[in-house]
Amino acid sequence: MHPNKPIWSLTNTYKNSRLVSPFSNLAGVLLCSDSKKKKARGESQHLPAEHSRLFPPEGASHQLQRHTKEAPLNYVAGIGRGANGFTTRSDIGPARIPTAPDPVAAAAIAKRKAEDGDNADYSEANYDEFEGYGGSFVDPNAIYDAEDKEADDVWESIDRTLDQRRKARREERMRQELQQLRQERPTIQSQFADLKGDLQQVSYSDWDAIPEIGDTTQRFRKKVKTNMAFIPAPDSLLEQARKENEQYNTVPNSLGGTETPMSGLATPTTDLTRIGAGRKQIIGINLARLQDSVSGQTNVDPKGYLTDLSTIKINSSAEIGDIKKARLLLNSIRQTNPKHAPAWIGSARLESEVGKIVQARKIIMEGCDICPESQDIWLEAARLHTPENAKVILAKAIQHLPKATKIWLLAADLETDVKGRKKVLRKSLEANPNSALLWKAAIELETPEDAKILLGRAVECIPKSVEMWLALAHLETPENARKVLNRARLAVPTDSSIWITAAKLEESQGNEKIDMIVKRALKTLTNNAVVIERDQWMKEAENAEKSGAPKTCRAIIKEVIGLNVEEEDRKRVWIEDAEGALSREAVETARAIYEHALSIFPGKKSLYLRVAHLEKVHGTRESLENVLSKAVKHCPQAEILWLMAAKEKWMNGDVDGARIVLSEAFKANQESEQIWLAAVKLENENKELDRARALLAKARQQLQSSAGEKVWLKSAQLERQTGNTEEEKNLLEEALKKYPQNPKFWMMRGQLEERRNEMDTARELYQRGLKNCMNSIPLWICAGKLEQRTSNSRARTLYEKARLKNPKNADLWLAAIRVEVADNNPKASQMTLSKALQECPTSGILWAEAIDLEKPKQRRAKSVDALKRCDNDPFVIVAVAKVFWADRKYEKTRTWFNRAVTLNPDLGDAWAYFYKFEIQHGTEEHQQELLKRCVAADPRHGENWVRVSKDIANSDLKTEGILTRVANNLPNPLNQ
Structure with missing residues (x-):
């Protein structure tokens, strides 16, 4: 409805637009009846004030129009009754000349009416006794203009x-x-609501006393079994089962020589004649297997033989048929080509597999007579016979094949004593003096x-x-070994292992000729057309290190490290080589690579850092100090190298040496803020507060032109530690003038006023700080905690403003949730948490808070949802571990805590919870191991960890003390 148009003046417009007036049926009838009642009582018929605008009395039209607002655009009073708009002389000026209707639209409507006529349905089927004719009162050809829309809006407002x-x-x-339905038909949950509440009173002993439900299914099974109806299986199912149980066998694949494939799979048969023949064949096989080859007598029990035959399973006649086919095929090959030794070997193995050992021996011996020059047939004959007969066979074989090495070695193995083996091997060396295998076998004995x-x-x-030369050199004295190796180099000038062995020999004797030997080796091998492969020599260097020859390793690396490497790629390739050697635990090789790289690039800070890390992990304290002293000489502008050198001196107890290193670092880096802070930390840790204060004062003067924010911050922290609040205030005021964009100064200044109970001053400082550091989340949280002390509503407003300035920040949402939790408003906290998770769905800290706020029985389900969103978040892992802890699943708890500290070793809260768990449920060994891991990780973050470590009273605590104190202050999940 138009806001400037009186509703009562729209009734004529609705009539003209073929719409029923919204008040013609309801409001009009009510008003008429009300006026009649008032007239009967003699009361005034004036309308109420709220209806006077809708339904004016007669004769009051001009008064109402005078008091109404400006009419809508193109409005003409009385146009619904046929009036025309006109203007008078007094209307000239601000008066508005009414616009005539659109002639084009009017002509189109008139033309459409003339063409269509009256298309309404006046049939009896469309007539109702009470409603009249059905259909729409609106002309379907009418144009939907602004007035129609306004009328529809009026109806909608009335409906609403x-x-x-x-x-x-x-x-x-x-x-x-x-409620009535619930009383008539209550749900199961509501019926047992009181009983579920009483379950909280049940103890563990009562639970254990509840009897177990017996097995009531046996009677039912018997009943079903007695009433079971058996239906005969169809023929198709039986045929399928028969096919599945059929087994197809072929000749074993143990036939030697050239094996000829058999002819496909045998098809099952039901020929009784062939089955009988197969049974007879099986009986013969078993008789041959049980025959005594020495005395010719049998060991078969005549009484139990037929009984034993019944245990033999013949799957089908296919096996017998395949054996026959293989035998015929091999016989054919032997007859066709009797000099083909594999055919004889195959026939003998076939008979051996089927149990005819005598027939196999006969065949193989016949083959030895026909093919005496085949080494394999003699070896097969020795295998099929007993050891004594095998010796005779091999002696005969040696007469035909005196150069056959395998025959000699098998003959030596058949000997039962060492003396006999030596005798056979020495005879073999007389016949085969150039066989390395025979020499090795003889030397080993x-x-x-x-x-x-x-x-x-x-x-x-x-x-x-080469093996013989090297073996001889190892057995000789050092002097003779040199001679042996020199002879070996002359005999085999293309082998590198001889040169490397010579270098190792010289190193074992303490000589310094190793570099010369390696250099000469490369030159000699190159002259003999040997290609020097860099990767192969690098492996030789690693092998030399593992064999206890580090100098040989360094010499090899020095000579081959630069082979086939482009000049611009040297640093990158050498770093990759060193890292690869370290991955293979070749520390000396990596150290040699870095040493050579530093000799080429002495001013590269990255190389010194890698070497320092290597020495710290795998070296000694002296080697690390040597590397760092060399590093600061070549890279005096590298602050980190100076700091590492000073720290190593300090950690080893040499405080004066650390001071000397830092003083030298000051000379090389006068504008270095890090070196100043390191010197201050050194003095502070050693309780030299006056020296630390003097260093800070000098640093503030010297670093005025440079960025010295940390120096001012450390100065204020030192004064706070000593309790000098006035000096701390002065330093912070001066620092805020220099660095107003640093939020830490504003927080420290506000916290100083909080300690002095000047809450209004602290609030003002926080507000000023937020104007300069609007994006500092810790500053917003500090201001919110201050407001939370006096009024939670102020804290809510402040956090809401912070979220508007910094959207999608999980820490701000968490602070807002903590406000509701502190106010003991669980519904509001859950609502805030839901909004937070919608805005930050992958925030682990919010999901961890959601798990903690859930009821104990619902925490596991919430944990599953949290792990789906952020599986590797340490906050979620700690929350899940606490859930397992509350459920008394201690092994899982230990596993999840270990996973949390592995994912983020810098999270102090995870270490504290883990340590608290080990104190309650672990052993002394577990506690000490965890304590060492925490000290090595040196965590710095975590809500509870920072609260303890930043406390002035705990300024002297180390990592171990902070861990213990945080663990003692944490709540026990078993009591939650």
């Missing part, structure tokens, strides 16, 4: 008003109906002295065998 009037009664009626003699003869017979 009527709906609002009935809403309360409707809701009350629905509530009563629902000898004593060192006899082995040295054999090796001397072996290198004469096989001068190209």
Whole structure:
């Protein structure tokens, strides 16, 4: 409805637009009846004030129009009754000339009416006795203009008003109906509500006393079994089962030589004749297997033989058929080509597999007579016979094949004593003096002295065998070993292992010729057309380190580290080589690579840092100090190297040495803020507060032109630690003039006033700080905590303003949630938490708070939701661990706490909870191990951890003391 148009003046417009007036049926009837009642009582018929604007009395039209607001655009009074707009002379000026209706639209409507006529449905089917003719009163061809829209808005407003009037009664009626329904048909949950409440009173002993429910299914099973109806299986199911149980067998694949494939899978048969023949064949196989090959007598029990046959399972006749086919095939091959030794071996193995050992021996011996030059057939014959007969066979084989090494080695293995083996091997060496295998087997059986003699003869017979030369050099004295290696280099000039062995020999004797030997080795090998492969020599260097020759390792690295490496890629490639060597635990190799790299790049800070880390992990204290002293000489502008050198001196108890290092660092880096702070920390840790205060004062003067915020901050912290509040205030005031954008100064200044109980001054300081540091979340939280002391409503307002300035910040949402929790308003806290998770759905700290705020029985479900959102968040992991702790699942608790401290070692709260758990449920060993891990990690963050570590009273505590105090202050999940 137009705000400037009186409703009572719209009634004529509705008539003209073919709409029924919204008040013609309801309001008009009510008003008429009300006027009649008043007339009968003699009362005035004036309308109420709230209705005077809607329904004016007769003769008051001009008065109402005079008091109404300005009419809508294009409004002409009385146009619904056929009046035309006109203007008078007095209207000239601010008067508005009414606009005529659009002639084009009017002509279109008139034309459409003339064409369509009256299309209403006046049939009896569309007539109702009470409603009249159905259909719309609005012309379907009419144009929907602004006045029609205004009329629709009026109807909608009336509907909304009527709906609002009935809403309360409707809701009350629905509530009563629902209550009546619950009384008539109560739910199971409501019926047992009182009993569920009483379950909290049940103790563990009462739970254990509840009897177990017996097994009531046995009677039911028996009943079902007696009434079970059996239906015969169909033929198709039986046929399928038969096919699945069929087994197809082939000839075993143990036939030697060239094996010829068999002809497909055998098909099952039901020929009784063939089955009988197969059974007879099986009986023969078992008789041959049980025959005594020595005395020719049988060990078969005649009484139990037939009984034993019944236990033999013949799957099908396919096995017998395949064996026959294989036998025929191999017989055919032997007859066709009798000199083909694999055919004889295959036939013998076939008979051996089926149990005909005698037939197998006969066949293999016949093959040995026909193919005496085949080494494999003699070896197979020895395998099929007993050891005594095998010796005779091998002796015969050696007559035909005196150069066969395998036959000699098998003959030596058949000997039962060492003397017999030596005798056989020495005879074999007489026949085969150039066989390295025979020499190795013979040398292994000898004593060192006899082995040295054999090796001397072996290198004469096989001068190209590097293994023999090296073995002889290891057995000789150092002087003779040098001679042996020199002879070996002459005999095998292309082998690098001889040169490396010579270098190791010199290192073991304490000589300094190692670099020269390696350099000469590379030169000699290159002259002999040997390609020097860098990766292979790097592996040789690692092998030399593992064998206890670090100098040889360094010499090899020095000579080959630069091979085939581009000049611009040297640093990168060498770092990769060193890291790879460290991954393979080759520390000396990595150290040698870094040493060579530093000789080429002496001014690279990154190389010194890597070497310092290597020495800190794998080296000694002296080696680390040497590296750092060398580093600060070559890189005097690298602050971190100076700090590392001073820290190592300090950690080793040399405080004066640390002061000397820092003084030298001051000379090289006069404008270094980090060095000044390191010197102050050194003096502060050693309780030299006056020296620390003097250093800070000098630093503030010297660093006026540079960024010295940390120096001013450390100065204020030192004064706060000593309790000098006035000096702290002066320093903070001066620091705020220099650095107004640093939120830490504003927080420290406000906290100073809080300690002095000047809350109004602290509030003013926080407000000033927020104007300069609007994006500082800790400053907002400090201001909110101050307001929370006096009024939670102020804290809520402040946090809401902070979230508007810094949206999607989990810490601000958490602070707002803590306000509601402190106010003991669980509904508001849950509502705030829901909004927070909607805005920050992946915040682990919010999900951890959600788990803690849930009821104990619902925390596990909330933990599952939290892990889905942020699986590797340490706050969520700690919250889940506390849930397991409350459920007394201690092994899982330890696992989840360990996972939390592994994911984020800097989270002090996780270490504290873990330590508290180990104190209550762990052993002394677990507690000490955890304490060492925490000290090594040196955590600095965490809500409870920072609260204790930043406390002035705990300024002297180390990591171990802070951990103990935080763990003691934490709540016990078992009591929550």
